[in-house]
Amino acid sequence: MKILTIALNTFKEAIRDRILYLILFVSIFFIVFSRVLSMITVGDELKVIKDVGLASISIFGVFMAIIIGTNLVYKEIDKRTIYTLLSKPIHRYEFLLGKFLGLNITLLVMVVIMSVVFFGLMFLYGSKFESKFLIAILLIFMELAVITAISILFSSFTTPILSSVFTFFLYLIGHFSQNFKFFIAKTKAPIGKLLIRVLYYILPNLEKFNIKTEVVHNLPLSSNFILYSLLYGIFYVLAVLFLSALIFHKRDFI
Amino acid sequence: MNALEIKDLYKSFKVGFIPKKKEILKGISLSVKKGNIYGYLGPNGAGKTTTIKTILGLIFPDKGEIKIFGRNHLDIKAKKKIGFLPENPYFYDYLTAYEFLNFYMKLSNSHHKNNEKRINELLNLVGLKSHSNLQLRKFSRGMLQRIGIAQALISDPELVILDEPLSGLDPIGRKEIRDVILKLKEEGKTVFFSSHILQDIEMICDRVGIIIDGRIISQGELEDLISEEILYTEITVSGVPEIELKNFGETVASKGEKVLLKIYRKEKIEEIVSFIISKKGKIHSLIPRTYTLEDIFLGAVQRK
Numbered sequence: 001m002k003i004l005t006i007a008l009n010t011f012k013e014a015i016r017d018r019i020l021y022l023i024l025f026v027s028i029f030f031i032v033f034s035r036v037l038s039m040i041t042v043g044d045e046l047k048v049i050k051d052v053g054l055a056s057i058s059i060f061g062v063f064m065a066i067i068i069g070t071n072l073v074y075k076e077i078d079k080r081t082i083y084t085l086l087s088k089p090i091h092r093y094e095f096l097l098g099k100f101l102g103l104n105i106t107l108l109v110m111v112v113i114m115s116v117v118f119f120g121l122m123f124l125y126g127s128k129f130e131s132k133f134l135i136a137i138l139l140i141f142m143e144l145a146v147i148t149a150i151s152i153l154f155s156s157f158t159t160p161i162l163s164s165v166f167t168f169f170l171y172l173i174g175h176f177s178q179n180f181k182f183f184i185a186k187t188k189a190p191i192g193k194l195l196i197r198v199l200y201y202i203l204p205n206l207e208k209f210n211i212k213t214e215v216v217h218n219l220p221l222s223s224n225f226i227l228y229s230l231l232y233g234i235f236y237v238l239a240v241l242f243l244s245a246l247i248f249h250k251r252d253f254i
Numbered sequence: 255m256n257a258l259e260i261k262d263l264y265k266s267f268k269v270g271f272i273p274k275k276k277e278i279l280k281g282i283s284l285s286v287k288k289g290n291i292y293g294y295l296g297p298n299g300a301g302k303t304t305t306i307k308t309i310l311g312l313i314f315p316d317k318g319e320i321k322i323f324g325r326n327h328l329d330i331k332a333k334k335k336i337g338f339l340p341e342n343p344y345f346y347d348y349l350t351a352y353e354f355l356n357f358y359m360k361l362s363n364s365h366h367k368n369n370e371k372r373i374n375e376l377l378n379l380v381g382l383k384s385h386s387n388l389q390l391r392k393f394s395r396g397m398l399q400r401i402g403i404a405q406a407l408i409s410d411p412e413l414v415i416l417d418e419p420l421s422g423l424d425p426i427g428r429k430e431i432r433d434v435i436l437k438l439k440e441e442g443k444t445v446f447f448s449s450h451i452l453q454d455i456e457m458i459c460d461r462v463g464i465i466i467d468g469r470i471i472s473q474g475e476l477e478d479l480i481s482e483e484i485l486y487t488e489i490t491v492s493g494v495p496e497i498e499l500k501n502f503g504e505t506v507a508s509k510g511e512k513v514l515l516k517i518y519r520k521e522k523i524e525e526i527v528s529f530i531i532s533k534k535g536k537i538h539s540l541i542p543r544t545y546t547l548e549d550i551f552l553g554a555v556q557r558k
Binding site for chain 1: 267307310311312313314330331333334336337338339340342343344345346348349353357358360361362402405406409415
């Protein structure tokens with residue numbers, strides 16, 4: 001109950017923040033702009049709309065997740081609103097979970113708005129509704145949840161600028177971490193091998209949430225892969241939140 | 255049972271690029287009786303806010319024990335009995351006064367009955383009823399302080415902890431907050447508040463603790479700390495030349511006809527009064543100055 005109260009307040013704070021609307025506006029611009037791109041492309045016009053549309057939802061969703069994720073937790077500490085909050089009969093982890101939930105509600109609303117525009121555009125240009133696009137967007141949202149959790153982890157001990165940078169780097173690395181397997185095979189020194197292997201397991205593997213190519217180009221998709229990706233996302237989020245709660249639990253609010 | 259009991263509290267922080275230990279609290283012990291107003295007095299940087307944050311569990315002590323109504327201070331049941339107003343509070347400025355109080359109301363109690371009634375009661379208490387739909391970003395400093403107090407009282411706490419509640423307010427604002435504190439005492443609540451301003455504490459506190467440089471150097475009932483002994487008497491007279499008054503005491507200031515004198519010896523007071531009457535002069539005021547908290551405070555700071 002208290003977690004929900006904090007979540008709703010976080011949501012209220014996020015949607016009364018102008019920066020979010022700016023990103024939303026730009027993202028909608030890009031989704032619609034995909035139509036212009038499709039006109040100057042040779043080949044299947046609809047594919048360009050699908051491709052650029054999904055990519056816009058994903059990229060701008062990540063921007064939103066990083067910006068509000070790193071700001072809204074740190075702001076409570078920086079502006080000292082956390083003093084009054086934690087003096088109430090709540091546990092520190094309830095605060096953290098409330099923040100996480102609130103950020104995700106915000107992101108959900110944003111993703112829904114972008115998706116409505118995306119589906120509307122597809123509909124306008126003669127594509128019929130395909131549920132696999134919803135699954136692609138669901139996985140994008142799962143990725144956003146992972147990124148939000150990571151940004152909460154960083155902002156539980158560092159400043160918003162640093163945590164945005166860290167989170168963004170993890171986002172980039174997360175999309176390349178599959179290549180680590182290649183490194184493991186190529187590295188000869190056993191310590192190096194072990195180190196890369198550890199990194200491979202610790203770092204998020206965000207490519208698991210990326211089925212854009214498969215969806216757009218009608219490639220086969222296994223339901224096992226999707227299920228596994230969702231489970232992976234949920235466990236990753238739980239682990240990161242647990243770690244954040246541990247750090248938060250011991251922290252002094254000076 | 256004491257409302258608040260602190261035993262031998264130590265806290266240090268690591269500061270600087272190459273971490274260096276800095277001791278802030280060096281063995282604080284104090285106790286606050288139920289129903290009292292306790293004034294926590296100390297200069298800036300003495301460790302007042304650090305003590306308060308430790309009580310609230312915002313920071314963890316290196317050593318020491320804190321009990322709230324007999325319970326460990328980190329216990330959620332203990333926290334339920336506390337209301338807190340931080341120093342220079344900043345609040346969610348995108349919320350209206352009503353939304354703001356409603357938010358804390360939901361955090362403080364799990365069963366939501368009569369929320370609206372309680373919020374309106376509090377808005378009335380702090381005189382913000384007519385601003386309940388105004389966003390906090392449009393509030394003045396004094397209004398923020400008042401809504402902050404309303405927030406501290408939301409769960410009807412037994413122990414109210416206020417960090418510098420009177421700083422940065424104009425005289426009317428200070429009086430309003432003092433009245434609220436006194437009203438809380440009437441309702442049987444315990445108030446613990448910090449200040450670096452002596453007047454505030456002298457005016458309303460039952461018990462005082464003076465903290466300097468992380469240690470409590472003096473603690474007790476206000477009456478015990480301040481003796482009734484008259485240090486000197488201040489007298490303002492006019493109609494008599496200043497030179498003729500020299501024998502009675504020390505001239506502190508003179509403005510136009512009026513002269514302010516400080517008289518140390520008791521028998522001189524009667525002498526000067528009859529002297530002025532005989533000279534057809536006028537006595538504007540005659541104030542005996544007793545030993546005040548300020549004297550204790552300044553004495554202690556000087557000794558440091």
